[in-house]
Amino acid sequence: MANLIFFIALLVLLLPISAALLDAWLTDANATFYGDMYGGGTMQGACGYGDLYKQGYGLETTALSTALFNNGYACGACFEIVCRNIPGWNYCKKGSIVVTATNFCPPNYGGGTGHWCNPPYKHFDLSMKMFTTIAEYRAGIVPIYYRRVPCHKQSGVKFELKGNPYWFMVLVYNVGNAGDVYGVRIKGSNTGWLTMSKNWGQNWDIRGNLVGQRLSFLVTTSDGKTLELEDVAPSNWQFGQSYEGKYNF
Incomplete structure (x- = not known):
């Protein structure tokens, strides 16, 4: 009987989430927060997005523990999170949040209570704004449902161009659907398709001089889908500037 009551309470908590998707929810994770209510401390993270307001992610973000971060390949992935009530626990608020992975929560092997991002724990270190949307500030850490x-x-899809005439790097961001990029190829107006290497976060690089050429990109996400974006940057593109493709996933 107690289990039935708990299940009914969970259904009420998750409304209007479709009941058909309940089996997709995972429970083996917790959430904390970092930074302040205005995003201070959450910018310039390990995914390379820089100013999260400028890049369109704002405060709806999270850092991921080692078990979820996947060496930066998870950057850009989106997660829905619900605070999970347990017996004797009264810190949760109703409703869910959707956040984008923009940072890494590093392990702390020094002991104490700051070990939540250590392997093998699955942990979300949310912006304070997002944490206090689903839980009381005083809780500090809460068990969650996530998917x-x-x-x-x-x-x-957007591309920020970096580097110099002999070494080219691009930050890929504002990626829809799966969100996390697993492969990037680039083509100049005078070259064929060239495979880029993952540098860090969602920064991808290649050696060679592409200055003065129109640039096109092939972007592949974790679900295996590939999007071809022709002539994203004109031949007079500049380092430090961002350019937008015509389509998204």
Whole structure:
């Protein structure tokens, strides 16, 4: 009887989430927060997105523990999170949040209470704004339900160009659907398709001089889908500038 009451309470908590998707929820994780209510301390993270307001991620973000971060390949993935009530626990608020992975929560092997991001724990270190949306600030840490969800974007995939004439790097961001990029190829107007290497976070690089060429990209996400974006940057593109493809996943 107690189990039935708990299940009914869970259904009420998750409304209006479709009951058909309940088996997709995982419970082997916890959540804390870092930074302040305005995003201070959450910018310039390990995914390389820099100013999260400028890049369109804002405060709806999370850092991931080692078990979830996947050496930066998880950057850009979106998760839906619900605070999980347990017996004697009264810190949860109703409703869910959707956050994008933009940072890494590093392990702490020094002992004490700061070990939640150590392997093999699955842990979300949320922005304070997102944490206090689903739980009381005084809780500090809460058990959660979580699941991967599609990332919804209003414009095309974006590319920030970096480097120099002999070494080219691009930050890929604002990626829809799966969100996390697993492969990037680039084509200049005078070259064929060239495979880029993952540098760090969602920064991808290649050696060679592409200055003065129109740039196109092939982006592959973790679900195996590939999007071809022709002539993203014109021939007079500049380092330090961002360019937007015509489409998104």
